[in-house]
Every structure is written in C-alpha cells, then in structure tokens.
Amino acid sequence: MATMDKKNVSMNDVAIAAGVSLKTVSRVINEPDSVRESTRDKVHSAMEALGFRTNFAARSLKLGRYGCIGVVLFHLSGGAVDMIDGIADAAEERGFALTMIKKRAGEKMTLADAARRMSQLPVDGMIFNLRQMVDDFDTFEAPKDLKTVIITPMEHPTCSTVSDDQEGGARMACEYFLNHGHKNVYFVSGKKESLSSQCRMKGWRAALEARGIEPPEPLQGDWNADSGYAAGLVLADKPDCTAVLAANDCMANGVMMALRDKGLSVPNDVSVIGFDDELYKTIPNSILTSVKFRHRELGVRALNEVVAGLEAPSSRSRTLVSGVLVERSSVKDLRA
Amino acid sequence: MATMDKKNVSMNDVAIAAGVSLKTVSRVINEPDSVRESTRDKVHSAMEALGFRTNFAARSLKLGRYGCIGVVLFHLSGGAVDMIDGIADAAEERGFALTMIKKRAGEKMTLADAARRMSQLPVDGMIFNLRQMVDDFDTFEAPKDLKTVIITPMEHPTCSTVSDDQEGGARMACEYFLNHGHKNVYFVSGKKESLSSQCRMKGWRAALEARGIEPPEPLQGDWNADSGYAAGLVLADKPDCTAVLAANDCMANGVMMALRDKGLSVPNDVSVIGFDDELYKTIPNSILTSVKFRHRELGVRALNEVVAGLEAPSSRSRTLVSGVLVERSSVKDLRA
DNA sequence: TTGCGAAATGACAACGTTGTCATTTCGTTA
DNA sequence: TAACGAAATGACAACGTTGTCATTTCGCAA
Numbered sequence: 001m002a003t004m005d006k007k008n009v010s011m012n013d014v015a016i017a018a019g020v021s022l023k024t025v026s027r028v029i030n031e032p033d034s035v036r037e038s039t040r041d042k043v044h045s046a047m048e049a050l051g052f053r054t055n056f057a058a059r060s061l062k063l064g065r066y067g068c069i070g071v072v073l074f075h076l077s078g079g080a081v082d083m084i085d086g087i088a089d090a091a092e093e094r095g096f097a098l099t100m101i102k103k104r105a106g107e108k109m110t111l112a113d114a115a116r117r118m119s120q121l122p123v124d125g126m127i128f129n130l131r132q133m134v135d136d137f138d139t140f141e142a143p144k145d146l147k148t149v150i151i152t153p154m155e156h157p158t159c160s161t162v163s164d165d166q167e168g169g170a171r172m173a174c175e176y177f178l179n180h181g182h183k184n185v186y187f188v189s190g191k192k193e194s195l196s197s198q199c200r201m202k203g204w205r206a207a208l209e210a211r212g213i214e215p216p217e218p219l220q221g222d223w224n225a226d227s228g229y230a231a232g233l234v235l236a237d238k239p240d241c242t243a244v245l246a247a248n249d250c251m252a253n254g255v256m257m258a259l260r261d262k263g264l265s266v267p268n269d270v271s272v273i274g275f276d277d278e279l280y281k282t283i284p285n286s287i288l289t290s291v292k293f294r295h296r297e298l299g300v301r302a303l304n305e306v307v308a309g310l311e312a313p314s315s316r317s318r319t320l321v322s323g324v325l326v327e328r329s330s331v332k333d334l335r336a
Numbered sequence: 337m338a339t340m341d342k343k344n345v346s347m348n349d350v351a352i353a354a355g356v357s358l359k360t361v362s363r364v365i366n367e368p369d370s371v372r373e374s375t376r377d378k379v380h381s382a383m384e385a386l387g388f389r390t391n392f393a394a395r396s397l398k399l400g401r402y403g404c405i406g407v408v409l410f411h412l413s414g415g416a417v418d419m420i421d422g423i424a425d426a427a428e429e430r431g432f433a434l435t436m437i438k439k440r441a442g443e444k445m446t447l448a449d450a451a452r453r454m455s456q457l458p459v460d461g462m463i464f465n466l467r468q469m470v471d472d473f474d475t476f477e478a479p480k481d482l483k484t485v486i487i488t489p490m491e492h493p494t495c496s497t498v499s500d501d502q503e504g505g506a507r508m509a510c511e512y513f514l515n516h517g518h519k520n521v522y523f524v525s526g527k528k529e530s531l532s533s534q535c536r537m538k539g540w541r542a543a544l545e546a547r548g549i550e551p552p553e554p555l556q557g558d559w560n561a562d563s564g565y566a567a568g569l570v571l572a573d574k575p576d577c578t579a580v581l582a583a584n585d586c587m588a589n590g591v592m593m594a595l596r597d598k599g600l601s602v603p604n605d606v607s608v609i610g611f612d613d614e615l616y617k618t619i620p621n622s623i624l625t626s627v628k629f630r631h632r633e634l635g636v637r638a639l640n641e642v643v644a645g646l647e648a649p650s651s652r653s654r655t656l657v658s659g660v661l662v663e664r665s666s667v668k669d670l671r672a
Numbered sequence: 673t674t675g676c677g678a679a680a681t682g683a684c685a686a687c688g689t690t691g692t693c694a695t696t697t698c699g700t701t702a
Numbered sequence: 703t704a705a706c707g708a709a710a711t712g713a714c715a716a717c718g719t720t721g722t723c724a725t726t727t728c729g730c731a732a
Contacts, residue, residue: 027720051479068435076424097435100424101428279618282561391687394687397718695711697709697711699707
C-alpha cells in the first residue's frame with residue numbers, strides 16, 4: 001500500500017518502519033549478504049510498502065562518482081544512430097547511464113564550452129562526437145579529473161580519440177579498383193565541411209599517388225543523390241573514366257543513374273564504389289560495392305576507452321576502427 | 337594557476353582562498369547581484385585559480401531536483417535520430433540535460449523495468465520511446481512523483497502519450513488516391529511487430545472502409561526494398577491494381593522497380609505513395625509522393641510535455657503530431 | 673550454564689551544497 | 703557625531719546517503 005502523502009521516502013523512514021537502523025537499510029541494498037535473512041525481509045517489505053527509491057544525489061555525493069558517462073553531440077547525422085546505439089549498449093553492459101547534451105543548430109560550441117557544461121553535470125567521463133572542425137580543437141585541454149574521449153578522425157594532442165578509419169577505407173576502395181586493372185579513379189566528395197568527406201578524399205588521393213597516378217580534380221557533392229547525378233553527367237563525358245569512388249552510397253547511386261541515362265552501363269563501361277553500404281535498403285537487388293564502417297563498434301570502443309581511462313584521465317590513446325569492403329558487382333575486372 | 341594536487345575543490349576551499357564565507361561563494365554563483373562587486377571579483381579569482389566547479393550531487397541533493405530528463409530508448413531506428421535531436425534541442429533550450437538508457441538487443445525490458453531503473457538516476461521526469469508492443473503496457477503505472485511521457489501511437493490509461501499521427505497519415509494518403517479517382521488501394525506493410533506499420537495499415541483500412549471499399553489482402557514486407565520488389569511483382573499481375581500504398585519509401589521504391597521491370601509505368605499504369613519522404617536522398621529526381629512525419633517536432637513536443645508536467649506528474653494528455661503529404665508525381669489523376 | 677569469537681547491527685560523522693536567520697558593515701539623515 | 707535602516711556577509715543546520723568504528727547478538731565449545 002503506497003500511501004505516501006509526504007514528499008520523499010528516505011532510508012531513515014524505511015529504517016523506522018522496519019524497526020532497524022538506517023545503516024542496516026543501507027546494507028540491505030549494498031551488501032545484502034551481510035544482513036540476516038529475517039532482517040532483510042523486514043526491510044524489503046518496508047521498502048516496498050513505502051515505495052522507497054535510493055536518492056541518486058545523496059548516493060553520488062557520498063561515493064564521489066555518478067555512474068554516468070557524458071555524451072556531447074556536436075553533430076547528429078545518420079551514422080550517429082548506430083554509434084549512439086553502440087555507446088548506449090556498452091554503457092548499459094558496464095553499468096553506466098549516459099548524460100547527453102547537444103549543440104543546438106546555429107549555436108557555436110567549442111570543446112571548452114562543452115567541457116564546461118558537462119563538468120557541471122553528473123558525469124565520470126565524457127565522449128565528444130565531433131564530425132566537423134571546431135575552433136579550439138588543437139588548444140583544448142580536458143579537465144584533469146574527467147576522462148575525455150573525442151570521436152573524430154583528427155589526432156588530438158592531449159585527448160584520446162576514436163575514429164573510423166575513413167582514410168584507410170578510401171584507400172582500400174581505391175586499391176581495389178587499381179588491383180582490378182583500372183588506371184585511374186575519379187572521386188565525388190560530400191559536403192566540404194565534413195571531416196568524413198575530407199578523410200575519404202585524402203585516402204583516395206594517397207592511394208593514387210602511392211602508385212604514381214596524378215589524382216584528377218575531385219567533383220564536389222553534398223551527400224544527396226542529386227549531386228551524385230550531376231557529377232555522373234560530367235563523368236560520363238570523360239573517356240578515361242572507368243572508375244568512380246563516391247563519398248557515400250546515395251551519391252554513388254546518383255552517379256550510376258546518370259551513367260545509365262547517358263547510355264553507359266555499370267559495371268561494363270564504368271565501375272563504381274560507394275560508402276556506408278546502405279543502398280540495399282532502398283534499391284532492390286543493389287549491385288553497389290561499398291565501404292562499410294562499423295559505427296556501432298565505434299561507439300562501443302569509445303565508451304570502453306572512457307571507462308578504461310576513468311582512473312587515469314590523462315592517459316591518451318588513438319583507436320581506429322577499420323572499414324570493410326562489401327563486394328557486390330559494380331566493379332569490373334579489367335585485367336586480361 | 338591551477339596547482340591542485342588535491343582531490344576536489346569545494347566552495348569551502350574557494351571561500352578560504354578568497355577570505356570570505358562559504359555562503360558568500362554560494363551567493364556569487366546563484367545570486368551575484370546580492371554580492372558587492374569587489375567581493376565578487378575576489379571570489380571569481382579564487383574560483384579560477386583553484387579550478388572550482390560546482391558539485392552536481394551536492395547541489396541536487398539540496399535542491400531536490402536534477403535538471404535532467406530521462407530518455408529510455410526501447411528501440412533505436414532511423415527516424416529516432418531526428419526525434420532525439422528534437423528532444424535534445426528542446427531540453428537544451430529549457431536548461432535541461434538528458435539522461436539516457438537503452439534496452440539492450442535481445443534483452444526483455446518492460447515499462448516497469450525502465451521506470452525502476454530510471455528512478456534511481458538523476459531525472460526529474462522521463463520519456464519512453466516505445467515503437468513495439470510491450471507486455472505491461474496496459475497495467476503500467478508511472479511513479480507518482482515522476483512525470484512520464486510515452487512516445488507511442490497507442491493510448492495509455494494513465495500516462496501522457498505523444499505520437500505521430502500515423503493512422504491519420506495513412507488515411508490521408510489513401511484519400512488522396514481515392515480523390516484522384518482510384519477505386520481501390522493496395523497496401524505493403526512493414527515488419528509485423530512494428531506499431532508504425534500496424535497503425536499505417538489501420539489507417540489505410542479505415543479510409544477504404546469509410547468509402548465502402550473492401551480492403552484487399554495487404555502484402556507483408558519487412559521495410560527493405562527487396563521485400564517491396566517482391567510485393568511489386570505480385571501486384572503487377574493484378575489487373576485491378578492502380579494504386580499502391582507502401583509503409584515506407586524503401587519498399588515503395590522496390591514496388592516501383594518491380595512494376596517497371598514488369599513493363600508497367602509509374603504513375604501511368606500504377607500510382608504509388610510511400611512514407612517518410614526520404615527517397616530523394618538516395619534516388620536522383622525522385623518522383624515518389626510520400627507521407628512525411630515531423631519526428632523532430634515529435635521530440636520537441638514530448639520534451640515540452642514532460643517539462644510542463646513536472647509540477648503535476650499525474651496529469652495526462654495525448655498529443656498527435658500530424659503528417660504531411662509531400663506531393664511529387666507518382667500518383668496519376670484518373671478522373672475525367 | 674558460561675565464555676568466546678564471529679556475525680549482525682547501530683551511532684555518528686562526513687560528502688558539498690543551499691536555506692534560514694543572525695550579525696556586521698555601509699551610506700544617510702537627524 | 704550619533705543613530706538608523708538597508709545592504710552585505712556569516713554561522714549553522716539540513717538534504718540522504720555511506721564509511722568507520724563501537725556495540726550487541728548469535729552459535730557453539732567448554
């Protein structure tokens with residue numbers, strides 16, 4: 001019978017109701033084995049009857065920790081869902097909850113702003129999800145007592161970072177083309193300010209240069225299919241274009257549609273690779289070969305890194321989660 | 337100069353360093369106007385020098401509130417990003433942070449489980465994101481002192497709920513077909529257990545029955561394009577099929593591809609409408625008319641509902657966020 | 673029954689803040 | 703200069719929990 005007209009039920013209330021001491025109630029919760037069974041039952045009944053719930057604030061005040069990891073979302077994109085999913089699952093598994101704040105659209109938020117805000121909240125450590133450049137990236141110093149992990153492809157001087165190996169993924173795709181006999185690879189980029197796009201472009205460039213190939217001018221896209229289509233129309237007119245790497249699957253699809261509309265066939269005339277491996281959800285019998293990143297794994301790693309560093313917040317590490325090339329049939333083998 | 341070898345810097349440390357009382361430091365933070373400027377400066381310098389940050393636990397313990405809203409993710413799908421985005425933005429705007437937990441894959445979690453877990457965390461109110469049925473939905477009672485809002489299309493006996501008007505959206509799409517002279521509408525569903533799919537189907541059925549039309553057997557899909565393609569192949573053989581409503585855009589695209597492969601044209605032979613309006617991202621020059629829900633708005637409403645109910649947790653309301661029909665050219669007007 | 677070590681329980685302080693109320697300091701007016 | 707009310711500051715308790723250490727109770731051997 002929950003009768004409580006009063007405010008909150010404290011351990012003391014439970015103790016009185018059960019006819020035991022405050023400390024015994026505490027023990028029933030934290031070290032049940034040290035309490036006689038009959039006593040435990042009395043206390044449990046009292047807790048039930050009064051609707052007792054431990055007070056988070058008092059508990060954390062005493063313990064000096066919260067059991068929460070802060071997550072700052074500077075940017076919330078498609079892949080972010082899976083990453084959050086990974087973070088949340090890993091947190092759950094290790095007994096942590098998440099405390100989340102987000103950069104508002106239009107607002108300018110530096111790493112220092114985020115750290116200041118977070119350090120007033122219930123967190124033992126924090127994760128920043130950073131997909132675009134931010135002003136104070138290089139100068140930022142994390143609070144010395146709060147382990148901080150940044151999810152970003154850039155290396156940071158003092159903080160641990162975790163990232164997809166976007167550059168490696170792009171290189172892998174490029175080499176795949178080259179190993180299949182292609183002599184050159186065109187590139188369609190995503191939005192300029194996106195670090196993902198920048199890294200993918202960097203990897204593409206590096207792979208070509210490593211073979212002594214001069215990278216052609218990249219085509220600027222904006223992640224959406226229409227921009228890929230526009231790029232495809234341009235590429236269709238280039239006789240030396242046999243291979244196109246698009247910075248995501250949507251644009252890759254745009255490219256393919258444009259090529260088809262120009263009377264070219266994929267992969268017979270032109271080969272195409274995309275990123276993220278999500279076209280199959282939208283296109284039946286999709287043939288697009290694509291570089292897939294394990295966003296979920298990324299989140300898991302980030303959380304584990306934070307938890308591992310709770311005791312030594314100033315430790316620093318760099319984690320790269322490799323991508324996977326999901327092979328379908330959009331690349332033609334030009335050898336022999 | 338932050339020298340702190342010690343553990344945490346408390347207001348008391350600041351007070352001593354600044355040569356004032358503990359309470360004055362507190363005032364500098366919470367009611368700066370009541371402190372003489374010279375004193376305020378001394379205190380600020382001391383805070384700076386020692387690297388003071390207010391202790392969340394102590395503060396909330398005294399205040400009896402946290403300034404955090406709990407979010408329980410029972411299910412993390414595509415549309416959830418935008419919803420979380422809305423929740424987070426609205427929270428930020430009202431000065432709240434979010435505390436998040438998530439149902440782990442495979443784990444069974446009831447509303448009661450979630451409420452129990454959450455009520456041990458720093459939250460003043462909570463939001464459940466519930467997209468599938470759960471065992472204790474009807475019997476669940478929220479903690480009396482914790483405003484609880486459930487994001488779900490179902491009505492709940494005691495809790496406030498917020499939802500997209502999925503049923504209304506489906507009805508709207510159906511009526512659009514009928515108003516354009518179509519005599520019947522076929523339906524391709526999403527995964528069976530999804531409440532969204534169920535509601536969309538319900539709306540479709542209701543719209544037809546309201547005009548005295550016997551709804552044909554719905555085709556079972558799984559949200560992905562391939563299942564839509566399979567459905568499309570079946571529908572292509574039905575001479576009376578002039579209109580298809582697919583429970584999402586991916587399946588709608590699958591349907592369209594199948595129709596095309598069978599030599600039928602959209603919209604000349606068959607008209608199609610989808611849900612979520614996301615095909616344009618993947619398909620260049622997309623023609624698909626689609627029902628779009630405002631997930632972001634949904635999140636904003638949910639958060640506002642929680643905040644509004646903080647003082648009166650037992651209040652109850654039901655909010656429906658209407659969908660919008662985004663017209664393109666995949667529906668043919670059969671009249672005249 | 674007594675005595676003893678181990679197990680179970682309890683009293684009290686402490687965590688770092690804010691609210692209450694008392695005290696000091698200040699600027700003005702008589 | 704004294705007296706006064708207002709402004710500024712301070713002393714102390716309280717929020718609800720857990721750690722420390724003291725005390726009580728228990729089970730069992732003598």
